[in-house]
Amino acid sequence: MPTRSGLFPRNFKKSFPVASRGEGCWIIAEDGRRFLDASGQAAVVSIGHGVPEIGRAMAEQSSQIAFAHTSQFHTAQAEKLAERLLAMAPANFRNGGRVYFTSGGSEATETAIKLVRQYCLEAGRRDRYRILSRRQSYHGSTLGAMSLSGNVARRAPYEPLLAEWGHIAPCFCYHCPFEKTFPHCELACAEDLQTHFGAGKKTDIAAFIFEPVVGATLGAAAPPEGYVARISELCRTNGILLIADEVMSGMGRTGKAFAVQHWGAEPDLILVGKGIASGYAPLGAVLVSARVVEAYERGSGAFMHGFTYQAHSVCTAAGNAVLDYLEAHELFDGVNAAGQNLRGALAPLQSHVNVGDIRGLGLLLGVEFVKDKATYEPFPREQNIAEKIRQACLEESVLTYPTQGCVDGLRGDHILLAPPFTISPEECALISRALQSAVAKVFAA
Numbered sequence: 271m272p273t274r275s276g277l278f279p280r281n282f283k284k285s286f287p288v289a290s291r292g293e294g295c296w297i298i299a300e301d302g303r304r305f306l307d308a309s310g311q312a313a314v315v316s317i318g319h320g321v322p323e324i325g326r327a328m329a330e331q332s333s334q335i336a337f338a339h340t341s342q343f344h345t346a347q348a349e350k351l352a353e354r355l356l357a358m359a360p361a362n363f364r365n366g367g368r369v370y371f372t373s374g375g376s377e378a379t380e381t382a383i384k385l386v387r388q389y390c391l392e393a394g395r396r397d398r399y400r401i402l403s404r405r406q407s408y409h410g411s412t413l414g415a416m417s418l419s420g421n422v423a424r425r426a427p428y429e430p431l432l433a434e435w436g437h438i439a440p441c442f443c444y445h446c447p448f449e450k451t452f453p454h455c456e457l458a459c460a461e462d463l464q465t466h467f468g469a470g471k472k473t474d475i476a477a478f479i480f481e482p483v484v485g486a487t488l489g490a491a492a493p494p495e496g497y498v499a500r501i502s503e504l505c506r507t508n509g510i511l512l513i514a515d516e517v518m519s520g521m522g523r524t525g526k527a528f529a530v531q532h533w534g535a536e537p538d539l540i541l542v543g544k545g546i547a548s549g550y551a552p553l554g555a556v557l558v559s560a561r562v563v564e565a566y567e568r569g570s571g572a573f574m575h576g577f578t579y580q581a582h583s584v585c586t587a588a589g590n591a592v593l594d595y596l597e598a599h600e601l602f603d604g605v606n607a608a609g610q611n612l613r614g615a616l617a618p619l620q621s622h623v624n625v626g627d628i629r630g631l632g633l634l635l636g637v638e639f640v641k642d643k644a645t646y647e648p649f650p651r652e653q654n655i656a657e658k659i660r661q662a663c664l665e666e667s668v669l670t671y672p673t674q675g676c677v678d679g680l681r682g683d684h685i686l687l688a689p690p691f692t693i694s695p696e697e698c699a700l701i702s703r704a705l706q707s708a709v710a711k712v713f714a715a
């Protein structure tokens with residue numbers, strides 16, 4: 271399909287409206303069409319679109335000093351944001367924790383992979399390097415991050431390029447991989463981690479990474495009570511680090527600053543991205559707990575890693591301005607109530623025969639569509655249900671985030687809802703109406 275665009279698009283077979291303006295939960299296209307952003311794009315936008323204070327803060331920083339290389343300088347904006355993030359994090363990040371800023375989530379994952387490896391060297395455990403992860407997960411699109419990811423479709427074209435370090439079972443009660451039911455399952459999915467550690471067996475495993483609430487791949491699947499605690503315990507007893515990938519679930523989206531705080535967990539590293547600058551600038555970060563920092567401080571003192579644009583002053587200025595806005599408007603505190611509003615608005619959908627599950631935490635919600643509600647049987651992949659729902663919602667001017675594969679990597683259709691924290695009850699009602707109309711259309715036959 272030849273076009274005059276010079277842009278290499280995500281999909282040559284699709285056409286994309288040109289976004290020209292944002293206002294709160296709305297994106298306005300060049301041709302005047304208005305779209306309600308029910309997914310915060312990809313669970314990115316927390317404070318809403320078009321907040322002028324953020325642009326002003328970025329312009330102000332840029333006019334002072336836009337760029338200073340981290341091999342030669344630190345900047346006040348990066349220092350300030352690091353302090354604020356550590357203050358929001360679990361206790362083991364205070365008194366000695368540090369923050370490594372990146373330009374997005376995938377870079378945060380890559381940084382974590384290398385941080386863990388060098389931590390092992392600093393700690394005299396040279397034989398350790400492998401990072402275990404879970405099937406049905408996503409940690410980013412770069413090759414290291416993709417090696418950790420268990421998202422079947424996103425990995426498929428690149429399989430020959432990917433390292434295989436080991437994936438354990440996902441934690442997904444709605445389609446339990448062990449076909450068990452909580453609590454009788456005795457957290458078999460958490461115990462799966464232990465299968466990698468035999469008694470007296472020598473190991474090269476250095477860490478375990480997980481999304482506390484699985485975003486894109488499983489459509490906001492939160493773990494049952496006890497899962498995060500058991501995983502944390504197994505990491506501790508086996509002497510490996512725990513990495514929480516909170517690129518999607520962090521920065522207040524689930525109702526706490528970081529999702530692990532729902533369960534009182536203290537991971538060794540926390541990865542953030544997306545909401546950290548609410549889409550106003552490309553920014554991500556690795557929060558490094560005090561004990562990991564200490565190993566570097568006592569050891570070589572230098573992390574053999576770096577990106578030209580890490581800790582960029584304008585991006586961290588955006589991060590600070592977003593946090594200022596969240597605090598001034600008490601938006602963190604409003605996530606639970608807004609999430610309840612959205613769930614309440616979605617309630618009429620639940621009785622539809624093809625709506626299998628509405629799940630999630632705070633403002634990270636998923637709606638899964640099934641062929642058979644009693645058996646949770648998914649639709650055949652070829653029917654492309656998630657994409658059809660997205661299309662039908664778009665016709666109602668509501669933007670959603672569709673994904674296939676939540677059941678087995680290929681089958682299973684869901685959409686993700688992750689609107690800005692400013693979503694109003696009226697806008698929640700619009701989202702629900704669009705979804706009800708989409709469901710009626712897609713499942714009409």
Ligand SMILES: Cc1ncc(COP(=O)(O)O)c(C=O)c1O
Nearest residue numbers: 374375376408409410517518543
């Ligand atoms: C949990 C998780 N980790 C990492 C990433 C990668 O982040 P980015 O796309 O900013 O590189 C994503 C992106 O969707 C994500 O959801």
